[in-house]
Structure formats: C-alpha cells, structure tokens
Amino acid sequence: MNATSLPAEPRESDQRAQRDARHDRIFRLILKACALLVLLALLGAAASTLWGGREVLFGHTWEFLTTSDWNPVENKYGALGPIFGTLVTSIIAIVLAVPISFGIALFLSEIAPSWLRTPVATAIELLAAIPSIIYGMWGLFVFVPFMADHVEPKLSATLGQLPIIGALFDGPPLGLGILTAGIVLAVMIIPFISSVMREVFQTVPTRLKESAYALGSTKWEVVWDIMLPYTRSAVIGGIFLGLGRALGETMAVTFVLGNSYDIQASLLMPGTSISSSIANEFNEAVGTHRSALIALGFLLFVVTFIVLMIARLMLRRLSRKEGN
C-alpha cells in the first residue's frame, strides 16, 4: 500500500469521534450542573436564612435563644416560645404516631390477608398525599370542637387530677392548643413512619422468621424478638423521618395552635411553633421583626437538617445490610 495515501483520506470517522467526545463532555457538564443545583438548593436555603436573620442571630444571639418575650412592639424577640412549641408538639406527635405506625406496619406485613394488604396500605399512604392545608382546616373546624367538647374535659377530669402529671392536663377545654396540634401532626406523620417500617419489615429474611416459628414462637414474639431487632436502625430512621416532618410542618398546626407565645405547663393551653409564627407574622413584619422570623427559619432548618440526616444515615445502614 502506498504510504502517502493515508493522510489524504478524509478521516471522517476521526472527526466524528472528536465531535462525539465533545458533545459527551458538554452533555456530562450540563447534567453535573443540574445535579449540583440540588446541593446548591440546600446550601442556599441555609445561607440565605442565615443572611436574612443575621441582625437577630448575631446581634441579639443570647436574647434570641434564651428568653421567651416575643414582642414586636417593643422590638423584643425571644424565641423560646416557638422553639418550645415546635419541640413539644413534635414529641407528642412522635409518642402517638410511633405505636400506631408500628401497629399498622405489623398488621400490613404479618396479619392482614394478602388481598387486603395493598388497598389498606394505599389508603394509609393517601393520608400523606392530603395537602397539609386540608389538615389545618379539618383541625380547626372539626377536630378542635371535637377536642373541646369530648376529649379535653375528660382529660382534665381524669389525668388532670393526678399528682405531678396532672399539671399537663389542667386548664380550660379550649380545643385549640399544643395537644391538639400534636395529635394532628401525629395523623400526618403516621403514613411516613408506617410505610418505612413496613418496607423494612419486608427485608427480614424469611428463614429467620421461619426458624423462630419452627421453635414455637407466636406471631408477636417473631415480630418483637426477631424482626424488630433485625431492623432496629431502619425503624429508628423511619421515626426520625417522621420527626423531621413534624418539626417543619406549617399549615396543619398554624390554625390549631392558638398563636400564643407564653410557655405553659398545660398541654391544653395555646402555644405557637416556629413554622406557624413565620406563617402568621411574616407578611406584616418589617425590619428586626422580619429578621427575627427569618432567624427562626434558620433554626428550624438546622434542626430538621440534623434530624433528617440521622434518619437517612440510619436508613442507609439497612440498605447496606440488604446488599450483602
């Protein structure tokens, strides 16, 4: 073959390969930029709320975090009231939602006949699809009167009379308040916790369960002594996932909390939460008041971020176990 004829060839395939490589690089770059946007969204949310709340977060740090006097007229912003309300309502929600979610997961994965599982599981998950504003309306117009008429008088009359814990259930049956908000939150997070629990229960190896049954265990013993220890970290992850939801929920609790900045021992009294303070006041707030509300948003973001991070780490440990 003549050596000089080689460079004379058009080399279309080479050009094409170069073009493809260039396009591949550009394509990859675009994709990467989009993926980095997700990172940026979280960083941005933290940075912008930190920036927006800088006046209060850095100027009055101590006052903001340790006092409970929230008075826009006198320009005093102590965040203990909302922080207290957020924590207490979320704790009530978790305390109520965890056993119920566990029961639902147990029912769906071990007890229910197979034809019943999918419809019931779908129905429970629909609870998560209902917009939170609907929970808020239902809470305000239906559940608050229900609590005031039927539940709270009975609580005051029974638990309210006990020593020590009685103080928690003392007070007029307003219907509005920390306890009602906690219950509404519990209903909202049940589908999240129960679907995680149900999912992780399904990862328990059948031979482990069958061995336990073969040794004569009852269904409950298999669930409590075999399945729960096997899935412990993921179950805790699911609970933290629910907690993260409860901490940040806004519309469902705004209507039923009663919007009071006082910290009171009784769960029947009105309170406020970080998210509901922001929702209620932000559009009327100016200056330091607005900065204080954005600072509250920053606090909420940091706390939920940590809780959700723990949740995901716990859940991830299980998926690794699954892989092995």
Add this chain to the structure above:
Amino acid sequence: MSAIYRRRYATNIIALTLSGIATLIGLTFLAWILWITISRGISAVGVPLFTKITAYADQGGLANAIVGSMLIDLMAILICAPIGVLAGTYLAEYARRTKLGSVIRFLNDILLSAPSIVLGLFVYVIVVLPMTSITNGSVSFSAFAGAVALALIGLPVIVRTTDEMLQLVPGTLREAALSLGIPQWKLTVQVLMRASGSGIATGVLLALARLAGETAPLLFTAFGNNYMAYGLLDKMASLPVSIYQYTNDPNPAMHAIAWAGALLITLFVLALSLLTRLFFARKKVNHD
C-alpha cells in the same frame, strides 16, 4: 396448657388486636378528613366558583385562585422537570458509585422532607428581595417567585424517581448501544430515557401532586391577589393561599368557599397520586 403458654398466647392475641385497632385508627382519620372535605366542599361547588373572582367574596368565586394555581404549578413543573430529570440522569448514569453521587443523593433525600416554609423563606431572600430592590419596589412578590419555591419542592421528587427508574434499565441495553458506537449522550437521551420514559413521567406527576397542595412556600413568594392576574411578575392568587385566607376569615360564608377550594385541591392531588400509584404498581419502586 401451662401458665407460661397461656400468657404467651394471651400476649399474642392482645398485640395482634391492638395492631388491628391501630390500622383502624389510621383508616378512621382518612375517612373522617375525606368525608368532611367532600361533604362540606360539595355544597359550595357551583358555576360561580369557576367564574367569579375572590375580590367579591360574597359571589362565592375562586376563579382567579384556580387560574393562578394552574399557572404557578405549570411554571414550577417547567422549572423543576428538566433540571430534575437531568440531575437524576447524572446520578444514575455518571455518578452511580462515585462519592459526589452519593453525597447528592443523600442531600436530595433530605431536601425531599425539608420544611417547605424554609424553602419559601429561601426564595423570599434570593428572588423577592433582589427583585424589590432592582425595580425599586414596583415588583416584589411575584408568580415567578412562587413557581421557584414550588419547583424546589418538586425537584427532589423528580431527581429521585429519575435516578431509580434509570437504574432499573438493564445494563445489556447500554452495552448493546455502546457496542454500536453510539456516543453516550445519544445513548442516554434516545435509548435510556425512552426506555424509562413512563417512569420519569410518573415522577413528574408525583412532583406535581406534591407541590400542588403546598401553601407555606407561596405565602411570601406569590403572596396572593384578589383579582385575575396573568403576569409572571404580578402577585398571583393560588388555591391553597386563598383557602388559607378564607379559613382565617371570621365570616362562615367564606369558610364554605374555602371548603369548596379544599375539595378541588384534594380531588386533584388524590387523583394524581392514585394515578401514579397505578403506574408504580407495575414498576415496583419505592417512592416515599
């Protein structure tokens, strides 16, 4: 039967009964909330709801809120769908096992359950405030800002479903295409995305269902408007925010309209999520 057997048997029966009761409690709340929404909403649904605007509340209309919601939701989807699909593709095709990929996947899962009100504040600080100062206050709250806030809520849903759906595509498909000499971007766009097209579309619908019911991020981004507005930079009414305002109103007639709006949103969101569930039932992928 000895005492210990009897006790174990009894514990078992009690525990199983309690778990049945727990399920009933969950279902009761669902039925309760749906029943209230339907029974109270249906009575206020009528022609005026779709033709009159909220400026004249006594006429019982939500027309501007319905139009506003549709526009804002559509804009939000147009923002988050392309970004989400591309980001999900990056995770599945280029960063399946890399460190950056797992970090983004992890943070995406956190964004999925991040408090929506904080995302609203975020958009307020990065969109509403700059716009106010650039235009000297003639533009402040805007439909665009609302759409960005909602896009942030839909984004992680789309990223996650796209990522999962693409990972389901069998590797042989990739190898077959690459062995023909197809560049990777063509493989991704013309083979993989087509193969998982219905799954990705489901993710977008899921995101729509998720963001359509959100109220908190709209309060201080799109704000609200008692009149019909179509402009990208106008304050715009939306169904959730109008419901919120009407619920806060002491007048019971307003509450009736609020319930009608609540019924519309709930039907829309539940229909969407049931629809996507049907898709997903075939795909068998987790999507919490």
